[in-house]
Amino acid sequence: MNSPPADLQAIGWRADIDPRWRDAMAAHPDAHPARVVEQHRSGYVVATGPGEGVAVESLPEWQRPTGYRKGTVAPEDRPAVGDWVLVEDGRRIVALLPRRSAIKRGAAGEHYRQQLIAANVDVAFVVCGLDGDFNLRRIERYLLLVQGSGAQPVVVLTKADLPGADAAAAHAALAGIEALGVPAVAVNAKDAAAVEALAPWLHPGDTVVLVGSSGAGKSTLTNTLLGIDRMKTAAVREHDARGRHTTTHRALIPLPSGACLIDTPGMRELKPTGEEELADGGFGDVEVLAAQCRFRDCAHGREPGCAVRAAIARGELDEGRFLNYMKLGGEVAAAADRLASRLADKQGAKPASRAAHKRPDDRHGKR
Template sequence: MAAHPGAAPARVVEQHRSGYIVATGPGDGVAVESLPEWQRPPGYRRGTVAPDDRPAVGDWVLVEDGRRIVALLPRRSAIKRGAAGEHYRQQLIAANVDVAFVVCGLDGDFNPRRIERYLLLVQGAGVQPVVVLTKADLPGADAAAAHAALAAIQALGVPAVAVNAKDAAAVEALSPWLRPGDTAVLVGSSGAGKSTLTNTLLGVDRMKTAAVREHDARGRHTTTHRALIPLPSGACLIDTPGMRELKPTGEEELADGGFADIEALAAECRFRDCAHDREPGCAVRAAIARGELDEGRFLNYLKLGGEVAAASERLASRLADRPGAKVHAPRPRKHDRGPG
């Protein structure tokens, strides 16, 4: 702040292509200009800035003259994903978050493998995840079966809460993670009930909602941009558009996806380079044979492991292209280490 004595701190509450809305308190949002050209980091061509170097919803910034961002303050957490496309890029989802509500409907939207993918991104950012199972009021919703399907990740300390997102009394179950000063972010696919949940927590219908398609339980994007909203509890909530593609950045560890138990099993295999296929002494395959490890979950572990390894290589290549970069080799992951 010493470099900008006349600037005031503010928090980014909305992000648009043309700029940002920032606030210094509840209900006082003001439009400001984005970071000036001279502040873009060295090594980038004019007009290109890495997403990590741009403010995102939840960020704290310094604003000068009430209209221009002049500095991005250090983050304590940042949830990111790999952006779609051929070239490696990262997309910030939210910054300075304490808890992420991974929202999944108890209808055709329920997908434990997708939840594990969200956990990989969320816990990799150092953020506490809470799985929120919405639509518990629907006929045929089986919360007990969903909890059973998520038993392995719950055993690793990830809470799962089933709610009727339209019922304020039911949504009270989320209050332990919405204390004054806390910031929570809602992530999940379109139609999962994020906007309905936001409206119930606010006590007013602020966010637009829409029905999902009956044949596949898919929703349309009713939330079109990320926004930070103050709640009556004193917490802040960031609502996000539905995300259908969740690519890792290459910075994650597989244990963050709720796979710490599989990692522990892999460490017990006879061979350190065990591929968990037909090798003798494979502790992972033995656990599957005993019914102690779900094979679908294990296959997702392998799939995500391959994606993380590939993204890590792309990240290292991208960093190596920066002028003067000193690139360290990606850390070997437990699933791809050679013999010890």
């Protein structure tokens, strides 16, 4: 195939092409690479540069299931915003190129499903307002989903301009997370000069995704980075700082800096997929402490020689953070078992529980 247009670099194309991509492109010599910039229920919009995207047809097996037709490809294996695809005739997707990173969550509902949030992402801005939106436990949950994806997390504390916003207190609460190498930056998302603090993560060719709850300031931040009011914004409710969904679908937007930004709708439910590791979620220090307990199956309760409880007593480990570690560990273990069952059903084999190496109170716990 011909060399890809130079404009592709403006939407995240890298010079160091994945060798697997070369194989896929060789199999479709008449196709050209494009990036998925919007995903809708009815299909995809792709682009080959920073201009307007075009709607394209997708493979039949990627279509969403209906009442009379079942989907043949799992949702996480279909294209998402940020994916690179091969397009023929400028209107038909013929292949999905392998991903170098993917941020996913467990989808709501009884049956195990994964929902892909964004693909081929370099950095994830975990956006949280310095108002009633600030929630340390939720930030830890976001980090669990982000850090195992291959993307670098950065906590972005918006609304630093509000009366009563206490960035110093937020940084103090995040000290344990920042000590593990996760940056936290407080900004006034409406002020272009303040937003310059995010420049180190917005280099040309980088792709950044914004994740956070509704009303956290993601759309405001997007508008400021763009220099124009492109994204719709709305005020949060005064009594609980809850926001309304102003972003209704995921979209990839080229920035003046040369980076690409993926804005996403607010997420109130963050279920693990079962593929996460707690150490990736900013709990590496808790894992180190747990390994120092006298008993390998320590439940971190009343057992003698519990290094975790000793650290809590000394004030070196926040008890709320430890309890969230235990809670998330149980959720990851349960999701891992459901994932194993799904994979076993596909292969017609008996599922093997993965909980033994996922659940903290099993690995270090109940005897």
